[in-house]
Amino acid sequence: MQRVAVLGATGSIGTSALDVIARHTGTMRASVLAAGSKVDALLALCHAHCPEHAVVADPAGYAALRDGLRAAGLPTQAHAGGEALDALVAGDACDTVVAAIVGAAGLPSTLAAARAGKRLLLANKESLVLAGELLMRDARAHGATIVPIDSEHNAIFQCLADGNPPARITLTASGGPFRGRTRAALSAVTPAQAVAHPKWSMGPKISVDSATLMNKGLEVIEAHHLFAVPADAIRVLVHPQSLVHSLVDFEDGSTLAQLGLPDMRTALAVGLGWPRRIASGVGALDLLAQGGRLDFEAPDLDAFPCLALAFAAMAAGGTAPAVLNAANEEAVSAFLQGRIAFLDIPDTVAATLDTLPMQPADTLEALLAADARARTAARTRITTLPAPTFRP
Structure with a gap:
């Protein structure tokens, strides 16, 4: 039985992971659920999935979590704080970790999982951006398996399954809600407009990053560390349909691409089941039903300079x-x-x-x-x- 710790369980990636896990109760279960401060949402997930452990990052929420679990008659043990989370991730409470805590706050638990040699389903891109060299070094030293859960890096992971090194990789970007706008047209953008992503359902921070193309810039840095690819062998193309998630060029002139509907459950199923393919709950791609066309264009670095800033930071x-x-x-x-x-x-x-x-x-x-x-x-x-x- 695969025992999975879902960090960031109340977020969009966490709930998608739990959806996939619930489809395979004979082979896997959620043994640890962790959230930031949303105690009520965490309690609801504990009701649904009965984990052995539940962790709230904010110690102020510990009493409410503990009392809520007791009132519901659940055997789940309550914990609070980063040290408790790191100990659970590194210990025998799990063998697989879904790292989906947003921002730099997810780095300690991600490193703890790598140093414990766990299978690490990495959705926390900031861990690689902030400490990519350290994380990859520790993963290699301790025998951890990293499966990226960002759709783009997961696509590259699948394309590289035969072990051949890439000559170049191409990350695709939807372009976000402001594709085609000039820099001047972006001056009056509101937060409500920036979080309204046309393809993906994500939290507010990641949605804004997508709107500025910083999300893609962070993914470029991630790809550099994950796949040991130099900066000049990474490019970004805007692909508004969000059906081609990445492309990989090889030295023989071949290009492999991974396609699929824009649903994080596909990447999570790859991570949870690899090297087997398991059901994700996502339907097969029907290109005709999706409009029958695939468009690509270069990103506008004048309107969206965050992408260029990320390339420059990676080079530095x-x-x-x-x-x-x-x-x-x-x-x-x-x-x-x-x-x-x-x-x-x-x-x-x-x-x-x-x-x-x-x-x-x-x-x-x-x-x-x-x-x-x-x-x-x-x-x-x-x-x-x-x-x-x-x-x-």
Whole structure:
């Protein structure tokens, strides 16, 4: 029986993972469920899936979680805080970990899973952006298996199943809700418009990243670490249908692509079942029913400079990707709160990268220190910006 820890269980990826797990109760079960602060939602999932352990990241929610489990007569043990989560991930409570905590907060538990040699279904892209070299090194040293759950990287993972190295990889991007708009046309974008993704159902932070194309920039850095591909062998194409998730070129001139409907359950089923194919609950792709055409175009780096900033940070190396990620998190949070405008997001990231030059990133402590400095610099800049005209 495969015992799965689902971190970020109340989010869109977590609930999709639980949907797939529930389809295979004879071979797998959710043994650990973890959430940030949504105790009521976590309790509802405990009712549905009866895990052995439930963890709330915010210690203030511990009493409500414990009492709610007792009142429901559930045997699930309540835990709180990052140390408790890391211990469960590293221990014998699970053998597979779905890492779907959003942001840099997901790094400690992701590293704990890698260092414990677990099968790691990685949906927390910030772990690779912030500490890709450390994570991949630890995974190799401890025999962990990393299966990426981002649809694009999961597609590459499938295309590379025969073990042949890629000559080039192409990540596709839907283009988000503002595809085709000029930079000037983006000046009045509101948070409500930015989170309305045309293809994928995601949380607000990831949706804004998709709207700025920073999400794709982070995925470029991820791909570099996951597949040991240099920057000049990675490209991005906008593909509005979101049916071709990635393409891989090989030295013999062949190109392999993975296609499927835009549903995260496919990638999760690949991760949970690999090397077997298991049911995901997602139907087969019917290209004619989807319009019978596949379009591709180059991204507009003038309107969406976050993608270029990510390529530049990857080329700089060291702490630059950590600075990029931290500044972006702070800027996106401020935008969602209505404190800055949409175009202030890339401008804040660029200014923070200019303020904090790259330093060596040979330890986790150095990376976390760079993360902290970048957040301080980004917050300082945000306080100087004029308030936008929209209301959040």
